[in-house]
Amino acid sequence: xxxxxxxxxxxxxxxxxxxxxxxxxxxxxxxxxxxxxxxxxxxxxxxxxxxxxxxxxxxxxxxxxxxxxxxxxxxxxxxxxxxxxxxxxxxxxxxxxxxxxxxxxxxxxxxxxxxxxxxxxxxxxxxxxxxxxxxxxxxxxxxxxxxxxxxxxxxxxxxxxxxxxxxxxxxxxxxxxxxxxxxxxxxxxxxxxxxxxxxxxxxxxxxxxxxxxxxxxxxxxxxxxxxxxxxxxxxxxxxxxxxxxxxxxxxxxxxxxxxxxxxxxxxxxxxxxxxxxxxxxxxxxxxxxxxxxxxxxxxxxxxxxxxxxxxxxxxxxxxxxxxxxxxxxxxxxxxxxxxxxxxxxxxxxxxxxxxxxxxxxxxxxxxxxxxxxxxxxxxxxxxxxxxxxxxxxxxxxxxxxxxxxxxxxxxxxxxxxxxxxxxxxxxxxxxxxxxxxxxxxxxxxxxxxxxxxxxxxxxxxxxxxxxxxxxxxxxxxxxxxxxxxxxx
Amino acid sequence: xxxxxxxxxxxxxxxxxxxxxxxxxxxxxxxxxxxxxxxxxxxxxxxxxxxxxxxxxxxxxxxxxxxxxxxxxxxxxxxxxxxxxxxxxxxxxxxxxxxxxxxxxxxxxxxxxxxxxxxxxxxxxxxxxxxxxxxxxxxxxxxxxxxxxxxxxxxxxxxxxxxxxxxxxxxxxxxxxxxxxx
Numbered sequence: 001x002x003x004x005x006x007x008x009x010x011x012x013x014x015x016x017x018x019x020x021x022x023x024x025x026x027x028x029x030x031x032x033x034x035x036x037x038x039x040x041x042x043x044x045x046x047x048x049x050x051x052x053x054x055x056x057x058x059x060x061x062x063x064x065x066x067x068x069x070x071x072x073x074x075x076x077x078x079x080x081x082x083x084x085x086x087x088x089x090x091x092x093x094x095x096x097x098x099x100x101x102x103x104x105x106x107x108x109x110x111x112x113x114x115x116x117x118x119x120x121x122x123x124x125x126x127x128x129x130x131x132x133x134x135x136x137x138x139x140x141x142x143x144x145x146x147x148x149x150x151x152x153x154x155x156x157x158x159x160x161x162x163x164x165x166x167x168x169x170x171x172x173x174x175x176x177x178x179x180x181x182x183x184x185x186x187x188x189x190x191x192x193x194x195x196x197x198x199x200x201x202x203x204x205x206x207x208x209x210x211x212x213x214x215x216x217x218x219x220x221x222x223x224x225x226x227x228x229x230x231x232x233x234x235x236x237x238x239x240x241x242x243x244x245x246x247x248x249x250x251x252x253x254x255x256x257x258x259x260x261x262x263x264x265x266x267x268x269x270x271x272x273x274x275x276x277x278x279x280x281x282x283x284x285x286x287x288x289x290x291x292x293x294x295x296x297x298x299x300x301x302x303x304x305x306x307x308x309x310x311x312x313x314x315x316x317x318x319x320x321x322x323x324x325x326x327x328x329x330x331x332x333x334x335x336x337x338x339x340x341x342x343x344x345x346x347x348x349x350x351x352x353x354x355x356x357x358x359x360x361x362x363x364x365x366x367x368x369x370x371x372x373x374x375x376x377x378x379x380x381x382x383x384x385x386x387x388x389x390x391x392x393x394x395x396x397x398x399x400x401x402x403x404x405x406x407x408x409x410x411x412x413x414x415x416x417x418x419x420x421x422x423x424x425x426x427x428x429x430x431x432x433x434x435x436x437x438x439x440x441x442x443x444x445x446x447x448x449x450x451x452x453x454x455x456x457x458x459x460x461x462x463x464x465x466x467x468x469x470x471x472x473x474x475x476x477x478x479x480x481x482x483x484x485x486x487x488x
Numbered sequence: 489x490x491x492x493x494x495x496x497x498x499x500x501x502x503x504x505x506x507x508x509x510x511x512x513x514x515x516x517x518x519x520x521x522x523x524x525x526x527x528x529x530x531x532x533x534x535x536x537x538x539x540x541x542x543x544x545x546x547x548x549x550x551x552x553x554x555x556x557x558x559x560x561x562x563x564x565x566x567x568x569x570x571x572x573x574x575x576x577x578x579x580x581x582x583x584x585x586x587x588x589x590x591x592x593x594x595x596x597x598x599x600x601x602x603x604x605x606x607x608x609x610x611x612x613x614x615x616x617x618x619x620x621x622x623x624x625x626x627x628x629x630x631x632x633x634x635x636x637x638x639x640x641x642x643x644x645x646x647x648x649x650x651x652x653x654x655x656x657x658x659x660x661x662x663x664x665x666x667x668x669x670x
Binding site: 010011013014015017018021138139141142143144145146147148149150159162163164165166167168169174181182185186188189192194195198199202203205206207209210213214216220221224225278279280281304305306307308310311313317322323327330333334337356357358359361362403404406 | 560563
């Protein structure tokens with residue numbers, strides 16, 4: 001099917017305009033989202049000295065959790081017990097404010113993963129307050145749909161160029177080929193991410209809008225998905241062993257992953273065990289019990305209406321947490337592809353402008369400066385508590401450094417080598433702090449990945465260094481001409 | 489179970505044949521290539537269940553195709569030269585900023601609101617129960633919003649497009665208020 005030139009022109013124009021509107025935020029959300037795929041591994045990396053096992057003693061956990069529930073200092077309306085799984089072989093208890101790791105003797109240690117928390121805050125909220133940040137990030141999901149649609153319609157040579165990649169000069173052609181090949185081949189995945197990503201921030205405003213316009217109570221709409229609270233009376237301590245045994249007889253295929261006590265600070269408290277069903281995308285089916293371990297029913301995510309099943313599958317579908325390491329690696333690769341598409345899109349626009357100003361420095365400053373800021377935060381976190389202000393402040397400093405460099409190639413090279421050095425330092429400091437803990441379990445995988453990425457970046461920077469004395473003498477200045485290698 | 493290995497082999501073979509057909513410009517390789525990719529789908533489903541299987545069937549060929557792109561990429565040895573950038577950042581004219589602001593308003597809150605109302609209206613027509621309605625509206629919303637944003641960005645005509653968005657939003661809102669729950 002041949003696209004009309006008018007349609008192609010409008011689509012390209014719209015694609016460029018939309019891309020320009022969202023480029024910076026889209027890049028930040030895509031990169032943080034790609035890293036967030038392995039957030040459980042990052043949490044384990046931040047606190048590696050924990051005895052890990054996916055086995056547990058239900059009777060011991062019953063005792064530990066009941067003691068936790070009985071502590072008035074820690075009691076909040078929702079109290080949770082997270083059972084160890086193959087993906088996350090640690091036992092935890094949590095209230096609405098904090099979580100504690102449970103060791104083999106039943107002792108509690110405060111869980112601490114501030115860097116991972118910062119990373120997920122960036123992806124979910126862009127560190128903006130309340131739900132505004134989530135709505136903005138979800139809006140980016142909707143605009144990603146627009147970019148996919150306009151990008152495909154702006155690409156008349158889609159089939160002809162399907163396997164073309166001309167690289168080696170870092171110029172507009174290389175960026176265009178990279179941008180087009182990644183975006184066309186990965187468009188089904190990108191569309192999936194866009195729609196599922198938009199869900200989280202937009203579904204509650206939809207519920208609010210539906211309630212306001214139709215008169216249906218908001219609570220009724222939410223209850224239609226998540227179920228009403230069961231009517232129970234007579235709170236006592238939780239009979240966890242009995243509840244788990246009952247679950248085994250009610251749903252032998254379900255693997256319990258967590259338990260939450262709802263209305264924990266009232267006599268109407270009840271327990272909800274979340275259990276995974278094999279080969280299902282839904283986060284869990286939720287089985288309800290009273291505190292004596294009597295089965296009250298389930299919410300119906302596994303076999304209820306299509307709406308319930310879709311709603312409860314969105315998280316694992318978006319983050320790739322459904323088939324262990326296999327699905328995470330797949331999502332990491334495809335998430336990185338989306339991040340590169342975001343970066344190269346802006347590179348193409350900058351190259352097409354026909355003029356050169358500070359934007360040519362600011363953009364690579366963001367592309368390399370933001371991950372550098374993240375890495376510096378991870379390095380500094382154990383020494384000083386750094387948060388969103390430090391992250392954005394460091395990113396702004398990287399932008400200023402890039403502008404100070406005065407030359408796009410030098411800006412990229414400087415930030416890239418800085419990032420390589422910080423990543424390698426991160427591994428070294430982790431090894432010094434945790435010794436054997438740094439080379440076992442998830443920490444080994446994360447440190448190995450940091451080493452590989454740091455090494456690759458260092459190698460890339462070495463290859464991109466000035467090759468001749470003419471080039472060494474011609475850095476900076478608007479009048480000089482320099483070789484432009486890998487743009488951003 | 490050999491299904492996973494066969495599915496992977498079919499996916500690899502499919503991508504390789506599609507590439508060969510593309511390179512030679514001949515359908516006799518492309519068609520079997522796409523057939524292999526389609527045949528891999530039920531095998532992924534048998535291996536991993538239909539939910540996981542469909543995701544693998546949808547995403548793995550992308551990764552394999554990009555691997556082929558990387559393998560056959562043409563490296564250009566001579567580096568291009570480009571003028572270096574100035575540190576100056578000339579600000580756009582106020583009128584250009586104003587136009588950009590107007591289009592941002594249309595694309596973001598106005599199109600978002602209109603598509604939200606349209607998604608709810610469609611969901612209330614199609615779906616019978618509250619949970620199905622909200623789930624359907626939640627999936628439709630970004631698709632509609634993205635489509636409207638594409639239309640706005642490509643055919644920039646603020647007056648006509650703004651009027652259409654407003655009318656669509658008002659009509660859907662009225663329908664929901666007056667029609668209500670069926």
